[in-house]
Amino acid sequence: MKLLSKEQVYEGDRLTTERQGILSSDLMERAGIQIFNWIHDRMQGAQVPIHIFCGIGNNGGDGLVIARHLITHGYEVNTYIVNYSEKRSKDFLVNYDRIKGVTKEWPIVLNEEFTKPEIAPQDIIIDAVFGIGINRPPADWVLDLFRHLESTKAFTLSVDIPSGLYTDRALEDASHAIRANYTLSFQTPKLVFFLKDTYSYTVQWEVLDIGIDRQYLGNVETKDELIGKNEVVVKYQPRDKYAHKGDYGHALMIGGSYGKMGAITLASRASLQAGAGLVTSYIPQCGYNILQNSLPEAMVETDPHTNRITEIKSSINFDVVGIGMGMGTHAETVGALRTFLEQNKAPMVMDADAVNMLSKNQSMIDLVPKNSILTPHRGELRRLIGEWSDDFEMLERVTQFSNKYSLIVVIKGAHTITVFEDKRYINTTGNPGMATAGSGDVLSGVITGLMGQNYSAIDAAIMGVYLHGKSGDLAVEKTGYQSLIAGDLIYHLGASFLSLFEQDVPPPPEEES
Structure with missing residues (x-):
């Protein structure tokens, strides 16, 4: 299995929307539904409080899609927006508007002076704060949020990659990333899942196929390849x-x-x-x-x-x-x-x-x-x-x-x-x-x-x-x-x-x- 660099992931997304005649928000919907299906198959409607922490980029948009579908299927969902910047991605905004159509409880916005959300050890946390595009350490208050989430001992599921991890370089500090119990990675796993310094940020991982263009995946030359039975x-x-x-x-x-x-x-x-x-x-x-x-x-x-x-x-x-x-x-x-x-x-x-x-x-x-x-x-x-x-x-x-x-x-x-x-x-x-x-x-x-x-x-x-x-x-x-x-x-x-x-x-x- 080829391990794509973040630049190759972006190119795959672009070609997929172009060749399949869909919007980038449609691809985001597809990715979010895949994670929702994974969760729903395992929970079958069990009423466990789910806390979804969304950033304001595309990873946060994925989180909003997941939240919307969980809400419409009757789950107990608490959605938070980690407002770390004034910039929002286009597809985040699309899904921020959509979630308002399924619940009267709009997402809770967390800023620098945030109140620590109450989360019990038996609850579930979905981490959708940062994706593969992060290029600098999170702000101190965001790191405080990360530490709080870890202190709850709740099961943590990361979307695509644990928030704070880079795909192509080491962390400046070991505390700068979420430690996930499970990560659902889109299309291919990330190199950092297999390195001694960073493997511990996700205990387990799984790849979800979100339908990236097959011709692109077949032809792209990658630096890293995961070796399994098929290879x-x-x-x-x-x-x-x-x-x-x-x-x-x-x-x-x-x-x-x-x-x-x-x-x-x-x-x-x-x-x-x-x-x-x-x-x-x-x-x-x-x-x-x-x-x-x-x-x-x-x-x-x-x-x-x-x-x-x-x-x-x-x-x-x-x-x-x-x-x-x-x-x-x-x-x-x-x-x-x-x-x-x-x-x-x-x-x-x-x-x-x-x-x-x-x-x-x-x-x-x-x-x-x-x-x-x-x-x-x-x-x-x-x-x-x-x-x-x-x-x-x-x-x-x-x-x-x-x-x-x-x-x-x-x-x-x-x-x-x-x-x-x-x-x-x-x-x-x-x-x-x-x-x-x-x-x-x-x-x-x-x-x-x-x-x-x-x-x-x-x-x-x-x-x-x-x-x-x-x-x-x-x-x-x-x-x-x-x-x-x-x-x-x-x-x-x-x-x-x-x-x-x-x-x-x-x-x-x-x-x-």
């Missing part, structure tokens, strides 16, 4: 009946050190489980028996050193390299990596200590083959590109790094983000149970295994991240968050692949009593 299944490469193991690549997995052989074992197993035809693990001598006993499907080559890797001289013809898992950063290991990079031409997946060694020896980054993949978590990323002030700066700096070196960067996190060629692919699978030792090693193995099967580097990264997260989602249904371990992710990879082809069947309708 991944089209990348899947079916296997030929007469294929053999040589058709699916030979992955060389390099890593391990004394006491850290688990990491390279997990990565090697994940590479095989992801479909690599052959896997050879290049490890220090201390891990030989461990690998041979725990992973009989893999071949093993050993470094001259007992406890760490000091040179990388493999006798095999490999197609892809996964490197860094449990490898350590000893000076001899750094030298081995540099020499290997000077000689190697195969694409690479570089994780953990391989990334750390690049961070400390940045001249080696130029030696990494183009279109290779780096898979840092945030701590490793800071060492690689330096500190950032907020998530938007982080993404910009990673984009610059990716373009400079022609490398793919997979930023591991709750919503892992893959960055390449000015594009950002935001993953939707995964869960907190995956915050466990070895989870990243499994991811590196999965991506390496996919690359060995002739998936392009970017497809291997996107698909690998999705399947890895989906494996976690399938596993956690059996283990719970606390008991999930990295081996569970590997065990569920097969089911993760199969889930790509399962039909999403909606639950049967509830029988009327």
Whole structure:
């Protein structure tokens, strides 16, 4: 799913009204009715006080549409106008006039000297104060209103985006935005729903289709794309009946050190489980028996050193390299990596200590083959590109790094983000149970295994991240968050692949009593 920038949202609105021959107020009516329907389907006329706070722009106009339809359907509605400016949008004024036709209780206007509305914890708040167009912090008195609304503990539903959040930059202060329990976003979700600094402003979100022009949505090029099942299944490469193991690549997995052989074992197993035809693990001598006993499907080559890797001289013809898992950063290991990079031409997946060694020896980054993949978590990323002030700066700096070196960067996190060629692919699978030792090693193995099967580097990264997260989602249904371990992710990879082809069947309708 494409994530539209606010400029692209405005353009989509404009083209929709033009091509469908409707007024902008008609599009606003359509959006407001969608939210009303969502609420009405769930409340079914229940008499819970609903407090709708409307700004004086188009987001406020959406709120007035919602209020009007709730009123005409018999709900107990209190409508407020947050009068933060003398300017009003045209469509706000249209709907301000319309609401007067359905109730004698006109909206309550809140100004700088407002009286705090009485709202009980069991009431519902609908936040329609600011939309995506906000470009500066709200006035102090509006922030006081926000704090009051939060203090009520009432369920808060935001229209399109929690008021105060920007779509394209960080907040000046954490208190400058509404914290919503649920956000109903028009047509596409917003990037800020998936960033570490801003995800907490909406506990849950859902997209409502308001009929934006399909041709525009199909053709528009976006910087950000949300990756779900539909985006991944089209990348899947079916296997030929007469294929053999040589058709699916030979992955060389390099890593391990004394006491850290688990990491390279997990990565090697994940590479095989992801479909690599052959896997050879290049490890220090201390891990030989461990690998041979725990992973009989893999071949093993050993470094001259007992406890760490000091040179990388493999006798095999490999197609892809996964490197860094449990490898350590000893000076001899750094030298081995540099020499290997000077000689190697195969694409690479570089994780953990391989990334750390690049961070400390940045001249080696130029030696990494183009279109290779780096898979840092945030701590490793800071060492690689330096500190950032907020998530938007982080993404910009990673984009610059990716373009400079022609490398793919997979930023591991709750919503892992893959960055390449000015594009950002935001993953939707995964869960907190995956915050466990070895989870990243499994991811590196999965991506390496996919690359060995002739998936392009970017497809291997996107698909690998999705399947890895989906494996976690399938596993956690059996283990719970606390008991999930990295081996569970590997065990569920097969089911993760199969889930790509399962039909999403909606639950049967509830029988009327």
